[in-house]
Amino acid sequence: MFLPTPSCSRLIPMATDLQIAARKVASTNPSTGETLREFECASEAEVQAAVARARAAQPKWSELGARRRVATLHEFQNLLHKKKSDIARLITREAGKPYVEALLTEVLVVLDAARFCIENAYSFLRDEPVPHRNLAMKTKAGRILREPYGVIGVISPWNYPFSIPAVETLAALVTGNAVVLKPSEFTSLVALELASLLQAAGVPKNVFQVLVGDGATGAAIINSEIDKLIFTGSVATGKRVAQIAAARLLPIVLELGGKDPMLVLDDADIETASSGAVWGAFANAGQACLSVERCYVHRSPYDRFIKACVTKTKRLRVGNGLDAESDVGPMIHERQLRIAESHVEDARARGARVLVGGSRLPGLGPNFYAPTVVADVTHEMRIMREETFGPVLPIMQFESDDEAIRLANDSEYGLAASVWTRDKARGEALARRITAGSVMVNDAVSCFGISEAPHGGVKSSGLGRTHGRLGLEEMVRIKYLDSDRLPGMKKVWWYGYGESFSRQMEGFLDLMFARGLGARMRGALRSAGIVTKGKL
Incomplete structure (x- = not known):
C-alpha cells in the first residue's frame, strides 16, 4: 500500500479523473499466472460515498437488536457451510494455498468465529452492572453499556483473504456496526464472495461493502470519515497508518506481522517437534504472520532435530493447491519470492548451511520456491531479523533456557511463539x-x-486484539450510565462548605479507611450529621 510521509496533509495526492479511471488491479492465480479478473480501483470519491452510505445504514442495523443480528449470522454460517468447497477452491485459485488448508485455516476458522459470535454476542452486549463499595456513593446505581462505533474500516491482507476479514467483519456486524472492507488487490474475488454470502444471509448491502482497489483506495479509506480502522499489513505501513490516525484520534487495531520463535528444549519429543516445525514453517508456503520464522534448538538434540526436519521436508509435495496431493503451494507473487530468496542467499553467504531447498521451482509455475531448511544461522543474518514470509525454516542452537529466552526476545516483533518440551x-x-x-x-x-482466544501482538507486531471477547471489545465504545436512587436529595459534596463540614469529612474518611475499629468509630462520631447538613 502506498502511503505518504507523516508530514503530508493528505494521505495521497489528488489524481485527475483520467488517472483515476486508468487505475486497475488484477486477480491472478499464483500457481499458473492466469489472470482471473481485472477490476477498476475504487476512487477517493467512491470511497467517501461508500462510507456515507454505511453511516446512513448503520443506525437501522444497530436498532435491529442483538438477537436479530445473531440470527443473520446464523444464516451466514449455514450458507458458508453449504458452499464450503466452492469457497475453499476460490481461495486456492486466488491465494495459492492447498485446498485442504483453505478448508482448515480459512473456512473452518470463519465457521467457528460465527459460532462464537452467535453464542456470545447477546450476553456481551447486555448492560453490565457496576457494583461498588464507596459508602459516599451508595445512592448510585451504574452500569456499563457497549455501543457500536458506527462505521468500521477493515483493510485486510492476501495471505488469509477469507478468514482474516471475515472474523473481523463478523465481530463488527454482530455488535451493530457497518463495515467497509478494502481487501488486498491480490485477493479481491474472495472478498466479493464474502460480501455475497453476507448479503444472502440478510446483511443489508450498505451495511457491508467491499471496495476493490490498490494502495490509494486503502489510503482513501483511512482518510475517510470512518469511526475505527482494523488494519493488517506490514510494520512500515502500519506505523504510517498509526501516525495518520493519531492526527484525528482515529481508534485503530494494527496486526503487523511477526518473526515467531520456536524453542525446542532438551527434553522435547523430537519426532513431534520436528513435524510441528515443518508444518509451522511451510503451511501456506510460510506466508503467515504466525509462521515459525526462527527455530532455536538445544544443543543436545540439535543434530537429530535437523536431520528429522530435512527428512520430512524432502517428503513434502510442492504443486498447485487444487491438486489433492500438494502439501505446499506457490508464493503469492514474484516480489515475495525474491524476499525469501534474498534471505536464504544472505544466510548462505554468511556461513549458514542450506540443507534442503534454497531454490526456485520454475518447472511448476512462476511463483514456486522449494521448502528450505537452513542450519547454523545467527542473529547477524537477515533471515533471523526480518520477516521472511516464505517457506524457509532457519535453525539455531542454544545452550540453556536463559539463552533461549534471550534469543526469542531479541526481535522487534512480538506476535506469537512456541515452546516444545515434555x-x-x-x-x-x-x-x-x-x-x-x-x-x-x-x-x-x-x-x-481458537475463536475464544485473542489474536494480536506486542512491540512492532501491533496494537489491539481480534478474536474472542477482546476482539468484540474492540468493536464497541464503552459508556458508563449512572442513575441516582434518591434524585430528590441534595448531595453531601455539593456547596455548603465550611469548617464544620471539613471536620465531618475528615471523620468520614477515618470511618472508611482508618486502621483499627476504635479509630473508625471515632471517625463515625465526627462525621455525624453530614447527611442532614444544609446545602446550597
Whole structure:
C-alpha cells in the first residue's frame, strides 16, 4: 500500500479523473499466472460515498437488536457451510494455498468465529452492572453499556483473504456496526464472495461493502470519515497508518506481522517437534504472520532435530493447491519470492548451511520456491531479523533456557511463539518469559483457530486484539450510565462548605479507611450529621 510521509496533509495526492479511471488491479492465480479478473480501483470519491452510505445504514442495523443480528449470522454460517468447497477452491485459485488448508485455516476458522459470535454476542452486549463499595456513593446505581462505533474500516491482507476479514467483519456486524472492507488487490474475488454470502444471509448491502482497489483506495479509506480502522499489513505501513490516525484520534487495531520463535528444549519429543516445525514453517508456503520464522534448538538434540526436519521436508509435495496431493503451494507473487530468496542467499553467504531447498521451482509455475531448511544461522543474518514470509525454516542452537529466552526476545516483533518440551510446567514457565501476544506449548500457529482466544501482538507486531471477547471489545465504545436512587436529595459534596463540614469529612474518611475499629468509630462520631447538613 502506498502511503505518504507523516508530514503530508493528505494521505495521497489528488489524481485527475483520467488517472483515476486508468487505475486497475488484477486477480491472478499464483500457481499458473492466469489472470482471473481485472477490476477498476475504487476512487477517493467512491470511497467517501461508500462510507456515507454505511453511516446512513448503520443506525437501522444497530436498532435491529442483538438477537436479530445473531440470527443473520446464523444464516451466514449455514450458507458458508453449504458452499464450503466452492469457497475453499476460490481461495486456492486466488491465494495459492492447498485446498485442504483453505478448508482448515480459512473456512473452518470463519465457521467457528460465527459460532462464537452467535453464542456470545447477546450476553456481551447486555448492560453490565457496576457494583461498588464507596459508602459516599451508595445512592448510585451504574452500569456499563457497549455501543457500536458506527462505521468500521477493515483493510485486510492476501495471505488469509477469507478468514482474516471475515472474523473481523463478523465481530463488527454482530455488535451493530457497518463495515467497509478494502481487501488486498491480490485477493479481491474472495472478498466479493464474502460480501455475497453476507448479503444472502440478510446483511443489508450498505451495511457491508467491499471496495476493490490498490494502495490509494486503502489510503482513501483511512482518510475517510470512518469511526475505527482494523488494519493488517506490514510494520512500515502500519506505523504510517498509526501516525495518520493519531492526527484525528482515529481508534485503530494494527496486526503487523511477526518473526515467531520456536524453542525446542532438551527434553522435547523430537519426532513431534520436528513435524510441528515443518508444518509451522511451510503451511501456506510460510506466508503467515504466525509462521515459525526462527527455530532455536538445544544443543543436545540439535543434530537429530535437523536431520528429522530435512527428512520430512524432502517428503513434502510442492504443486498447485487444487491438486489433492500438494502439501505446499506457490508464493503469492514474484516480489515475495525474491524476499525469501534474498534471505536464504544472505544466510548462505554468511556461513549458514542450506540443507534442503534454497531454490526456485520454475518447472511448476512462476511463483514456486522449494521448502528450505537452513542450519547454523545467527542473529547477524537477515533471515533471523526480518520477516521472511516464505517457506524457509532457519535453525539455531542454544545452550540453556536463559539463552533461549534471550534469543526469542531479541526481535522487534512480538506476535506469537512456541515452546516444545515434555515438561508442561517448565514449558509454561518459559512461555511467561517470552514477550509475545500468544505462546503455545507443544504446538504452533493453531491458536488462530481458537475463536475464544485473542489474536494480536506486542512491540512492532501491533496494537489491539481480534478474536474472542477482546476482539468484540474492540468493536464497541464503552459508556458508563449512572442513575441516582434518591434524585430528590441534595448531595453531601455539593456547596455548603465550611469548617464544620471539613471536620465531618475528615471523620468520614477515618470511618472508611482508618486502621483499627476504635479509630473508625471515632471517625463515625465526627462525621455525624453530614447527611442532614444544609446545602446550597
